[in-house]
Amino acid sequence: MQQRKLGNTGLEVSALGLGCMGLSYGYGPATDRTQAIELIRAAFERGITFFDTAEAYGPFVNEEVVGEALAPVRDKVVIATKFGFAGGEVSRGMDSRPAHIKEVAEAALKRLRTDRIDLFYQHRVDPEVPIEDVAGTVKELIAEGKVGHFGLSEAGAQTIRRAHAVQEVAALQSEYSLWWREPETEIIPTLEQLGIGFVPFSPLGKGFLTGAINETTTFADNDFRNVVPRFSTEARKANQALVEVLGDIAAAKQATSAQIALAWLLARKPWIVPIPGTTKLHRLEENISAAGIALTADDLRTIESAVSVVTVQGDRYPAHLQARVGR
Secondary structure, three states: OOOOEEEEOOOEEEOOOOOOOOHHEOOOOOOOOOHHHHHHHHHHEEEEOEEEEOOOOOOOOHHHHHHHHHHEEEEEEEEEEEEEHHHHHHHOOOOOHHHHHHHHHHHHHHHHHOOOOOEEEEEEOOOOOHHHHHHHHHHHHHHHOOEEEEEEOOOOOOHHHHEEEEEEEEEEEEEEEEOOOOOOOHHHHHHHHHHOEEEOOOOOOHHHHHOOOOOOOOOOOOOOOHHHHOOHEEEHEEEEEEHHHHHHHHHHHHOOOOHHHHHHHHOOOOOOOOOOOOOOOHHHHHHHHHOOOOOOOHHHHHHHHHHHHHHHOOOOOHHHHOOOOOO
């Protein structure tokens, strides 16, 4: 697989990464540990060198699975993890106090079975802690050799600038896809100006852009899509229009809808590295194949024209989660 550099930092990763969250958290029952390890190793064998996890995924168990899976190839991969939630639990709210960041780093190093965290993200901006203090703390961890690079997740443009002035930000991780294009307004221009990489999560619209979900789909009780307005029955029915448009374009390119959605992201900027997640080997292979699809300028114009007539229905987060992003 081709490699990409995240911004100006020189951090080189595979053009597609693997978002590991869904193996343990957020999308229903956790994947069997042995199967999860096999999937992560299969991703590496097929060219993926960039793996994304967080203490909050589980909590903690996802880091342990990633650490075990990648221990045999540790020096050949880039591992990203995150800090920022109290006790590693999303429900307890943010905690990016400097002392806590350092505690999380030490615990994550053990769970990941490594001596360094290649990319350490603040999971969500903590309004109680100045971003300069957060960046300064990670800067200290970098100086100690415990962290390689600093990242932010779902931060607003001004926060990104303030953080970057203290410690160079290697990457911003935020949602971006054909059905969530808000970052194009302010975030992407800011990243381009500062030389920061962009790591889109949910590049397949939390599974919706694959075409495998419709208004009759039911989710497990602990699948967070149950509380997402964009996944209400009515919204899913309305949003099928986007999937149908994407399907038509994909058919013309002899590809799948998921592959076109990923190829579109890869074509946006050379410093964009999507991290689709999956629990299934055939989906992993399908996603990886997207990295080999080169969309022409005509293809991109066709996609732009087709999707511009579709208005996506429903908010991407319920109000209490939306309040945590874009700060």
